[in-house]
Amino acid sequence: MTLQEQLRGTGVALVTPFKANGAIDWNALEKTIQHVISGGVEYVVTLGTTGETPTLSSDEKLDIMKFTFEKVSKRVPVVVGIGDYNTADVIKRLETCPLDEAAAILSVAPYYSKPTQEGIFQHYKAIAKASPKPIILYNVPGRTGRNMTAATTLRIAKEVENVVAMKEASGDVVQCMHILKDRPRDFLVISGDDAVAMPQVATGMDGLISVAANWYAKEVSDMIRATLAGDLATARSLQYKLLDGFELMFAENNPAGIKAFMAIGGLLENAFRLPVVPVSDSLYQNIEAYMKQF
Template sequence: MAIFKGAGVAIATPFNEDHSVNYDEFEKLIEMQIANGTDAIIVCGTTGEAATMTEKEHMEVVKFCIEKVNHRVPVIAGTGSNCTQTAIELSIEAQEYGADGVLCVTPYYNKATQQGLIAHFTAIANSISIPVIMYNVPSRTGCNILPETAVYLAKNVKNIVGIKDATGNIAQTTEMMHLADGCLDLYSGNDDQIIPLIALGGVGVISVLSNVAPRQTHDICQKALEGDFESARNLQFKALPLIKALFCEVNPIPVKKALTYVGIEAGPLRLPLTEISKEHEEVLKKAMEEYGLIK
């Protein structure tokens, strides 16, 4: 049984002008998500700027999210690190706070071998009893979980249950799902590939788009999961210009600006990320207007 099916939001973390976490706006964003049909909340991932949080701050945000959601939807904590021991410690703490699962990115910079990835994910999963979703995003980490590795882990480690696939490599994903034969829950890590990955047997998306369009992203997934691919395809096509605009600069730069247009004061980004350029801000605003999110 999947931790969730449908659209899980890779939720942004609002900051105050002094770059501290803006918990009032974060709670507002959480409530907006739940009110608009988000199927799960993934906290402290890439979009949540976990890379520039201290470990203490990271886990305070996770704890806050779990408490505010209060079991209304699953909360999955981003606990990945390029240090296996750090990932273990974060995962144990997330479980203690009541997380429904953890999302662990492949070790970045280290460039682990496939054997190293097996050892890394196995060690994390064996340290906790809640489900683990692996996160494969080679463009950011320089490390790729090959199909055979992902399937080996799913078949041999009982609580490794899923993978967020942001490879953009449909051939690799197809091979992985063929080898998995149903043992691995697949989530699209790219908002422009929700339909293709669900067609391959996926169960949903971990989404940036959901931050500003939670109901619409949920509906794309729901239609596809119901087998109504024509309706799902039309909804996916309609969202493509906005999805493109949300990635006109590196995530989460555009989505934090986009949130301000829908009433969430997401605040500044932490260095080394910088504010969106004026040129791209106009592109983003126009896409949101055309999608009907702002007037």
């Protein structure tokens, strides 16, 4: 199976469970990995933003990556998140991390420094050259402070070797369609927005890297598979069943929202590292009510 085939469908951006004292809850992480794989996701993504990576030490990131490889045990592909606004640091990590078992690297566009489009292009060109694994671009301007335009995405896709896909989370459907219209044939475009992934896949995107699938693994995976298969009646039914849940999940913060769902469902403690805090009591109660009637 080609990498493009492996990454077509649903990936899940794994949370990092913590205990009340702030330590990583390894038992809960194993339970989460088992839950999403049994739910039918096509692959998992470790060390993304949903995993609260800004609060993890370098040693903890390495331990989580190794633990994920071990517990997944090659049942599904594992994508590893390695991104930063320091290009040289990303290259160093790509050259030194034990990535033999990784299918690909998800690397977020440089954040905070707000580079020009040329700066974004040169950043990805440099890390793609250094990476031992294929790169998935990640555009999430709500977090990075800078949108990667369709023109820049297409320039990278056409000119930079070792870049195979794009996780698009700009929320701009027209931008996504411009990428889809002119992309190279084997370049994947993957949604990064749970709430609009179904219509995005219906326009030609190749799947979703999901937050919601940490809890609703089966429902989200079934929705994306149905959309890819052209069974829009089934896909729409699942989309509208999940829609209120998506809105609750992202009402205040990610991953605070999805962790509330998972805590209510018994997968993990509702625990975080600052500056992330739990959702408000009122939102937590609304999530409980939604889950009871789901």
